Amino acid sequence: MPLLRRLKLNQNINNDKQPSPDDYLRQDVYDTAGNGYIALTLVMALILNFLPLPDNALLFRPDFVALITLYWCVQYPHKIGMSVAFTMGLMMDVADINILGQHALAYCIAVYLTLILGRRLRLFNAWQQAPQIGFILFAMQTVMIIVAILGGMKFPGWEFYFTTVTGSLAWIPVSLLLSLPLKQKPDSHAL
Amino acid sequence: MKTAPPFFRHGPGPFTRLIVFTCLSCLLIVEDLRFKRFHEVRQVIGTIIFPLQRIAYAPTSIYDEVRNFIIHFNLLEENTKLRQQNFENQQYLLRFHALEAENFQLRELLGAIDRIENNSETKPVLAEILYTPRDPFSHKITLNKGIYHDVQLGQAVIDDKGVVGQITRIYPFSAEVTLLTDKNHSVPVQVLRNSLRSVISGTGKNNELELRYLSINIDIQAGDLLVTSGIGGVYPAGIPVAVVEKIEQNPTDDFSRVVSSPVAGVDRNRQVLILSLIKPPIDATTETVKIESKHK
Numbered sequence: 356m357p358l359l360r361r362l363k364l365n366q367n368i369n370n371d372k373q374p375s376p377d378d379y380l381r382q383d384v385y386d387t388a389g390n391g392y393i394a395l396t397l398v399m400a401l402i403l404n405f406l407p408l409p410d411n412a413l414l415f416r417p418d419f420v421a422l423i424t425l426y427w428c429v430q431y432p433h434k435i436g437m438s439v440a441f442t443m444g445l446m447m448d449v450a451d452i453n454i455l456g457q458h459a460l461a462y463c464i465a466v467y468l469t470l471i472l473g474r475r476l477r478l479f480n481a482w483q484q485a486p487q488i489g490f491i492l493f494a495m496q497t498v499m500i501i502v503a504i505l506g507g508m509k510f511p512g513w514e515f516y517f518t519t520v521t522g523s524l525a526w527i528p529v530s531l532l533l534s535l536p537l538k539q540k541p542d543s544h545a546l
Numbered sequence: 547m548k549t550a551p552p553f554f555r556h557g558p559g560p561f562t563r564l565i566v567f568t569c570l571s572c573l574l575i576v577e578d579l580r581f582k583r584f585h586e587v588r589q590v591i592g593t594i595i596f597p598l599q600r601i602a603y604a605p606t607s608i609y610d611e612v613r614n615f616i617i618h619f620n621l622l623e624e625n626t627k628l629r630q631q632n633f634e635n636q637q638y639l640l641r642f643h644a645l646e647a648e649n650f651q652l653r654e655l656l657g658a659i660d661r662i663e664n665n666s667e668t669k670p671v672l673a674e675i676l677y678t679p680r681d682p683f684s685h686k687i688t689l690n691k692g693i694y695h696d697v698q699l700g701q702a703v704i705d706d707k708g709v710v711g712q713i714t715r716i717y718p719f720s721a722e723v724t725l726l727t728d729k730n731h732s733v734p735v736q737v738l739r740n741s742l743r744s745v746i747s748g749t750g751k752n753n754e755l756e757l758r759y760l761s762i763n764i765d766i767q768a769g770d771l772l773v774t775s776g777i778g779g780v781y782p783a784g785i786p787v788a789v790v791e792k793i794e795q796n797p798t799d800d801f802s803r804v805v806s807s808p809v810a811g812v813d814r815n816r817q818v819l820i821l822s823l824i825k826p827p828i829d830a831t832t833e834t835v836k837i838e839s840k841h842k
Contacts, residue, residue: 407676452684467561467563
């Protein structure tokens with residue numbers, strides 16, 4: 356794909372057209388994940404979150420929507436940002452029958468933290484990223500609790516934070532799985 | 547005049563975006579908590595995510611199909627068992643009919659008003675629980691029947707043991723049930739033993755309901771069964787709601803704290819029954835006419 360785009364860009368230049376700033380941006384070398392693939396993984400995450408499970412399993416199920424949104428936000432901060440997180444949050448709010456905006460706000464704050472820490476995070480491998488993601492998830496769930504308490508609910512107990520731990524543990528397989536189809540195949544025509 | 551393309555393109559920085567989206571979320575939260583005007587937004591999003599919920603539910607339904615297929619082998623055995631159970635139930639039903647007739651006659655003698663009859667416009671609907679949220683905050687579940695299946699707002703939902711809750715929001719193909727345990731949900735009940743009437747409310751905790759404002763010397767014991775009294779006009783009378791667990795009588799307090807646990811369990815079975823709506827017990831217009839005539 357990137358090669359094709361570069362070809363197009365060259366054609367543009369040959370035609371003496373001024374390339375628009377967007378064309379320069381699309382030249383990103385790391386840009387291997389298509390928008391379709393990202394959307395597909397997000398839909399998968401929603402389905403995983405909607406799985407009907409017994410209560411005990413629900414205590415430990417990580418928030419896949421948050422995890423996968425954060426993953427793409429670390430990898431492609433120019434593609435997946437707060438607007439996507441906000442939309443996903445609204446969907447989770449309606450599905451979970453919560454206060455409208457609770458998940459949306461929490462996801463946005465998580466994405467903000469990821470955008471700040473993003474450059475750092477990309478330096479580490481998945482194992483070293485996991486505890487840092489755990490910190491972001493902790494902040495996210497604290498936001499949810501604050502909103503719920505403001506909405507007149509009671510503190511749900513510390514077991515609410517189990518998903519923070521499982522979430523940061525799940526970060527390792529999730530990030531490995533998501534990056535698997537993006538590994539560049541060795542070019543047989545290379546020197 | 548030519549303008550050079552910007553060297554780096556970035557829109558508003560992360561912090562600006564954060565502020566914008568935080569304001570947007572806070573607006574939604576306040577709107578949802580205070581005014582509840584965004585019903586359409588919820589309906590639209592609910593319709594969008596319904597197919598996803600269906601897909602997520604698919605493994606469960608496949609499991610059910612497979613289990614049904616296996617059960618087919620012991621169908622004869624199950625059939626005899628069910629027939630036996632049916633005979634036993636039939637006996638109760640016959641006695642119930644006799645009692646109902648007797649009750650009707652007694653009421654006639656007393657000149658009491660007719661018992662609340664079921665409204666024939668809506669039919670009871672058997673539904674399945676589509677989704678129980680991950681959140682410990684929301685005591686609500688989603689059923690797989692909606693406006694399309696003639697489900698209406700305010701219908702009561704029961705399972706084979708007792709009351710589960712009430713329908714509080716409807717989508718085209720699904721409905722939302724507020725459970726008994728929700729903090730803002732109350733059911734008029736009476737004690738089966740001595741028909742003491744009260745109102746039971748959720749506490750926001752799982753498996754805990756509370757009878758509020760009962761005086762200290764009230765006649766209530768642990769183990770008493772609480773059934774619906776049918777007063778509110780939402781729940782038909784006589785459906786089990788909860789069993790009294792413990793009574794805390796603190797002499798410094800004016801009221802005793804009565805904690806009970808619901809008899810119906812959402813986590814135990816997936817099928818529930820949406821009951822038909824009840825005719826309003828008192829015709830409001832006749833009431834006002836009576837009052838007016840009194841004033842004259």
